[in-house]
Amino acid sequence: MHGFISLNNWEREIVDKPAFQRLRRIRQLAWTDQVYPGAMHTRFEHSLGVMHVISRLYNAISSRSLDVLRDEFGYTPEGLKRDEQLIRIAALLHDVGHSPFSHASEELFPENEKGAKFQHEQYSAAIVRTQFREVIENHPLNTANYGFRAEDVAALLEGSTKAKQTLFWRDLLDGQMDADRMDYLLRDSHHAGVQYGRFDLNRVSNTIVAIRGTRGRAPRLGFSEGGWHAAEGLVLARYFMFTQVYFHKTRVAYDIHLKGALSEILPRGKFPRPVGGELDEFLRWDDWRVLGELHAGRGGEHGKRLVDRNHYRIVFKSPEIPGPGDLPFLEKIKLRLGRLVVATEEASKSWYKTGVADIPIVSDSDPGLVQPLSWYSNVVRSMKANNQVLLYVRSEDSEKARSIVREEVESEQSRQGTLGFDSGAR
Amino acid sequence: MNNRDKARLGLIPVLAEKHPAGYIGRTALMKYMYFLQTLRDVPLGYSFSMYSYGPFDSDVLSDLSMAESLNLVSSTTVSFYGGYGYRIHPAPGAEVVKDEAREFLTRYKEDVDWVVAEFGNLNSADLELASTIIYVDREFAEIGPPDARAHLISLVNEIKPHFTLEQIERSVDSLQHKGVLASI
Numbered sequence: 001m002h003g004f005i006s007l008n009n010w011e012r013e014i015v016d017k018p019a020f021q022r023l024r025r026i027r028q029l030a031w032t033d034q035v036y037p038g039a040m041h042t043r044f045e046h047s048l049g050v051m052h053v054i055s056r057l058y059n060a061i062s063s064r065s066l067d068v069l070r071d072e073f074g075y076t077p078e079g080l081k082r083d084e085q086l087i088r089i090a091a092l093l094h095d096v097g098h099s100p101f102s103h104a105s106e107e108l109f110p111e112n113e114k115g116a117k118f119q120h121e122q123y124s125a126a127i128v129r130t131q132f133r134e135v136i137e138n139h140p141l142n143t144a145n146y147g148f149r150a151e152d153v154a155a156l157l158e159g160s161t162k163a164k165q166t167l168f169w170r171d172l173l174d175g176q177m178d179a180d181r182m183d184y185l186l187r188d189s190h191h192a193g194v195q196y197g198r199f200d201l202n203r204v205s206n207t208i209v210a211i212r213g214t215r216g217r218a219p220r221l222g223f224s225e226g227g228w229h230a231a232e233g234l235v236l237a238r239y240f241m242f243t244q245v246y247f248h249k250t251r252v253a254y255d256i257h258l259k260g261a262l263s264e265i266l267p268r269g270k271f272p273r274p275v276g277g278e279l280d281e282f283l284r285w286d287d288w289r290v291l292g293e294l295h296a297g298r299g300g301e302h303g304k305r306l307v308d309r310n311h312y313r314i315v316f317k318s319p320e321i322p323g324p325g326d327l328p329f330l331e332k333i334k335l336r337l338g339r340l341v342v343a344t345e346e347a348s349k350s351w352y353k354t355g356v357a358d359i360p361i362v363s364d365s366d367p368g369l370v371q372p373l374s375w376y377s378n379v380v381r382s383m384k385a386n387n388q389v390l391l392y393v394r395s396e397d398s399e400k401a402r403s404i405v406r407e408e409v410e411s412e413q414s415r416q417g418t419l420g421f422d423s424g425a426r
Numbered sequence: 427m428n429n430r431d432k433a434r435l436g437l438i439p440v441l442a443e444k445h446p447a448g449y450i451g452r453t454a455l456m457k458y459m460y461f462l463q464t465l466r467d468v469p470l471g472y473s474f475s476m477y478s479y480g481p482f483d484s485d486v487l488s489d490l491s492m493a494e495s496l497n498l499v500s501s502t503t504v505s506f507y508g509g510y511g512y513r514i515h516p517a518p519g520a521e522v523v524k525d526e527a528r529e530f531l532t533r534y535k536e537d538v539d540w541v542v543a544e545f546g547n548l549n550s551a552d553l554e555l556a557s558t559i560i561y562v563d564r565e566f567a568e569i570g571p572p573d574a575r576a577h578l579i580s581l582v583n584e585i586k587p588h589f590t591l592e593q594i595e596r597s598v599d600s601l602q603h604k605g606v607l608a609s610i
Contacts, residue, residue, distance in 0.1 A: 072587065072588055073587055074587065116471075116473065119473060121475075158475060159475025159476040159477065160475075160476060160565065161476050161558075161561060161562045161565050161581055161585060162565075163476070164581065164584040164585055165478070165584055165585060165587065167476055167477055167478045167585055168478040170476075170477050170478070171477065175477075212508070213551075213588055214506075214507075214508030214509040215506075215508065215509065215549070215550065215551055216549075216550075216551030216552075216554075216555075216588070216589070217453075217479065217509070217550055217551045217554055218478045218479040218480075218554060218586060218588065219478070219588075220479065321495055322496075324519075327427075346427070348427075348431070348488065348492055360509075360510075368507050368508050369507070370508060370509045370510060371503075371505060371510055372503060372510055374503070375503060375505075375510070384491070384494065384495040385488065385491035385492045385494070385495045387492055387495055387496070
């Protein structure tokens with residue numbers, strides 16, 4: 001993926017910790033291998049990749065935009081070197097809070113006292129504060145050179161104000177142009193055996209810049225003008241991977257079954273909270289444990305469907321960008337199918353949903369001229385949010401359901417020409 | 427699309443309509459949603475976290491993309507030297523979603539009016555600063571450092587060093603006058 005990835009002794013000791021090694025047992029793309037058999041990679045190699053990519057991006061920005069960083073934040077070369085180490089560790093640890101099979105099971109995170117669902121970043125931060133505190137704070141490389149606390153890493157991961165000015169770099173961890181996305185697009189594409197997620201990382205990491213804030217606003221990350229096609233390629237890679245891999249109809253079906261099975265396997269149907277002793281119990285959950293439970297026959301109907309590869313079937317889908325009549329027609333079909341419909345999945349609810357990225361591009365001839373990527377790119381300007389809706393039925397009901405859908409579609413076809421009827425051929 | 431989705435989508439054209447300018451920018455949209463959820467307890471279900479440009483949740487921009495895709499609002503880009511901005515206007519499809527979200531919009535009308543009245547005159551930079559101060563304030567309200575005001579001003583200055591201490595103090599005073607700070 002990236003060739004050799006270098007780690008210093010401190011980073012190597014972090015990698016050796018059990019809470020990091022657990023990532024070897026959490027697949028990056030859940031049950032995507034049921035569609036793309038090679039997609040068996042894990043959060044372990046992704047985390048190493050993110051650390052590597054973030055260093056490339058950080059060093060590119062530091063060298064190309066030193067004047068901006070100096071003027072806006074008072075950075076010195078020594079200060080930049082210090083924060084690079086902090087950001088590398090944050091990147092390395094950004095996914096330690098993942099639950100089994102990654103995002104697919106996050107719906108089973110419990111709620112906090114305010115009724116909001118915990119997020120995996122909060123688990124990561126809590127794990128950093130506990131499992132990694134000693135190795136972060138007491139390693140000789142840290143005590144002799146940096147003096148970081150585990151809290152510095154955790155604050156950056158969860159977006160706490162305690163991260164202070166290093167919050168500027170948070171966009172490289174979780175933003176439009178983050179190292180996480182850059183690594184997973186390339187890695188997922190490689191392992192799935194598709195080309196959709198490929199973009200020019202070399203060009204991206206040689207044209208990414210810090211752009212001065214204007215009219216009193218904070219500085220931002222963007223691209224120099226020469227890199228706008230590379231930025232466009234990144235946006236398109238995300239779009240293609242969403243439609244072809246992340247929101248693939250069969251992959252989505254396996255997410256449904258995983259959630260259903262886990263809700264029966266987990267005590268009270270939820271993961272432990274990221275607090276106190278519950279965190280240790282959370283860390284005992286990984287893919288292996290879930291697979292063992294499934295192999296033992298647990299997980300109810302959904303567990304059995306996972307084991308038997310007898311997944312729900314899609315019987316109808318809206319267009320990716322539904323027109324005015326498309327969703328009402330889907331609702332009409334859903335009503336007609338009644339209890340045959342066992343799941344309705346919306347692209348807008350997917351963790352991988354794309355939205356519409358608009359990345360600042362700064363002119364090569366005048367740093368005061370900044371335009372959004374959509375100003376340069378006809379393609380990006382034309383992109384709209386994917387609002388596709390998929391209807392699923394049990395495999396044993398699929399013929400009956402398809403027959404009903406066919407009737408409805410045929411009666412509407414004279415008035416509507418763009419209905420998406422899935423033949424179920426694949 | 428559940429009721430909360432409709433409420434979030436319906437709120438976007440409503441905020442644009444109610445703004446004195448007749449449109450809002452992306453920064454204003456983001457920060458108004460933050461103010462509604464944080465200061466008025468409007469149940470929007472966003473998960474804001476802190477960036478150097480203030481509290482942010484990419485779901486707000488995803489909702490905006492969806493609203494544009496469904497023709498609830500339309501956006502235009504406005505360029506100026508040093509940057510650009512957006513103007514988000516209500517579009518013809520807005521009435522449908524507003525109708526679907528009527529109960530929510532009626533229940534929280536006063537809160538929406540309050541946010542537009544209290545913050546509608548602030549530009550993007552002022553909104554970034556005000557929302558950052560409120561975010562820091564809410565974190566401080568939980569841990570309660572002594573002399574919260576001095577700590578708050580100092581921390582905001584570290585996050586947003588392009589603002590002077592005097593600018594931050596003025597903004598803190600203004601927010602305190604509005605009665606929205608919890609730690610001071």
